Amino acid sequence: MPSSLKFDFTNMQSFIRSGDLSKIQRKIDDAHTQLIDRSGPGSSFLGWLDLPFQKNEAIEPIIRLAEEIRANHAALVCIGIGGSYLGARAVIEAIQPTGGSEIYYAGHQIDSDHLIDLMNALKHKPFYINVISKSGTTLEPSLAFRYLHQLLTSRPELTANKSHVIATTDRSKGLLKEYADSKGYRTLIIPDDVGGRFSVLTAVGLLPIAASGIDINELIAGAREMAECATSSDIEKNEVYMYAALRNLMYEQGKRIEILANFKPAMHYIGEWWKQLFGESEGKNGKGLFPAAVDFTTDLHSLGQYIQDGVRNILETFLIVEQSKHKLHVPADEQNLDQLNYLSGSDLDDINHKTYLGTASAHLDGGVPNMTISLPASTPHSIGQLLFFFEKAVAISGYLLGVNPFDQPGVEAYKKNMFKLLGKPK
Ligand code: PA5
Numbered sequence: 157m158p159s160s161l162k163f164d165f166t167n168m169q170s171f172i173r174s175g176d177l178s179k180i181q182r183k184i185d186d187a188h189t190q191l192i193d194r195s196g197p198g199s200s201f202l203g204w205l206d207l208p209f210q211k212n213e214a215i216e217p218i219i220r221l222a223e224e225i226r227a228n229h230a231a232l233v234c235i236g237i238g239g240s241y242l243g244a245r246a247v248i249e250a251i252q253p254t255g256g257s258e259i260y261y262a263g264h265q266i267d268s269d270h271l272i273d274l275m276n277a278l279k280h281k282p283f284y285i286n287v288i289s290k291s292g293t294t295l296e297p298s299l300a301f302r303y304l305h306q307l308l309t310s311r312p313e314l315t316a317n318k319s320h321v322i323a324t325t326d327r328s329k330g331l332l333k334e335y336a337d338s339k340g341y342r343t344l345i346i347p348d349d350v351g352g353r354f355s356v357l358t359a360v361g362l363l364p365i366a367a368s369g370i371d372i373n374e375l376i377a378g379a380r381e382m383a384e385c386a387t388s389s390d391i392e393k394n395e396v397y398m399y400a401a402l403r404n405l406m407y408e409q410g411k412r413i414e415i416l417a418n419f420k421p422a423m424h425y426i427g428e429w430w431k432q433l434f435g436e437s438e439g440k441n442g443k444g445l446f447p448a449a450v451d452f453t454t455d456l457h458s459l460g461q462y463i464q465d466g467v468r469n470i471l472e473t474f475l476i477v478e479q480s481k482h483k484l485h486v487p488a489d490e491q492n493l494d495q496l497n498y499l500s501g502s503d504l505d506d507i508n509h510k511t512y513l514g515t516a517s518a519h520l521d522g523g524v525p526n527m528t529i530s531l532p533a534s535t536p537h538s539i540g541q542l543l544f545f546f547e548k549a550v551a552i553s554g555y556l557l558g559v560n561p562f563d564q565p566g567v568e569a570y571k572k573n574m575f576k577l578l579g580k581p582k
Contacts, residue, residue: 239352
């Protein structure tokens with residue numbers, strides 16, 4: 157395993173019964189073969205396995221485009237939903253870069269107030285639009301694009317050479333591709349063999365991430381390091397597979413919810429990305445752990461009660477970032493009216509860490525098996541490791557569960573009803 161990302165499953169031990177690991181190892185071996193031979197369900201969507209090894213030629217144009225946006229001191233509005241938006245937002249918010257373009261997000265819901273606020277914020281700023289949709293027909297981003305495109309074209313200084321709209325979409329087909337071609341807008345490609353929720357290391361995620369000032373080569377290098385380490389099918393040697401194995405063992409024992417719990421607000425959108433990755437990949441055919449994400453310590457004061465003491469069908473995975481960007485020590489106070497002097501001089505990160513340790517053992521005592529993924533800091537490298545850790549884990553986990561982790565037929569149901577209610581022409 158890479159030296160930086162750590163995986164600890166000490167608090168799972170009491171839930172692992174004798175023979176469990178060797179039994180699941182046999183299933184893992186099969187799942188591993190299906191994945192590596194590219195012979196399992198959904199095997200035409202395994203392009204994400206190659207993204208950590210993509211060539212410089214694929215990355216260079218994205219870096220140049222990001223440099224152009226930044227050189228123009230322009231904001232970037234990313235229009236997309238689900239897999240066409242969450243990866244970029246998760247990485248950017250986790251790393252919180254400085255010095256790059258401001259990134260705005262649109263098209264991930266249908267809300268007038270959000271759109272009006274966004275358009276007001278953009279009114280006097282130079283901005284680019286990156287409209288991202290593989291299908292090119294998703295309602296939420298299409299609607300937002302119509303508004304934002306009109307805002308942009310009302311600003312002749314931004315549209316003079318058509319450079320301020322970049323469409324990230326299918327190589328050759330779809331409405332968005334036709335739209336962009338007809339207007340002469342630049343396009344970036346979403347590879348055919350990469351599904352939305354696995355697309356963060358394609359142009360879908362990489363352009364906004366690079367525009368925000370993050371070193372995408374480092375992000376990819378982190379993913380590559382994880383890909384190179386997580387090659388053994390032996391769960392004792394491959395922590396990605398151990399994670400997949402343990403969550404499946406817990407599912408077999410009746411756990412129905414996996415909570416990803418962070419202790420750092422910047423990791424909130426990693427939780428959102430993870431929920432989509434696991435929810436869309438595993439929740440099908442009446443199966444799958446329900447992925448929930450919480451922000452601690454905030455949610456310890458709300459959901460904490462349920463996690464400690466509610467229905468015992470929960471498994472918990474802590475996501476820890478060991479070091480913050482800034483150091484803060486608790487100041488002394490002569491009067492000590494708040495009685496906090498016992499913490500004077502303590503590092504806030506240490507207090508946060510002890511809170512995590514206390515929570516993990518309390519939840520274990522309450523019957524919640526838990527494991528921990530720790531990153532030394534939220535750097536591009538370790539976030540890259542984390543992305544690939546989860547992507548590979550969900551692929552194996554889905555195969556263990558007996559589902560195709562790469563399709564999402566259920567997502568169509570609401571769209572059918574919605575379009576009928578809206579009177580969409582056939
Ligand atoms: O993972 C997925 O496939 C979905 O979340 C899609 O990314 C999402 O529905 C957006 O689809 P599209 O990129 O076609 O607009």
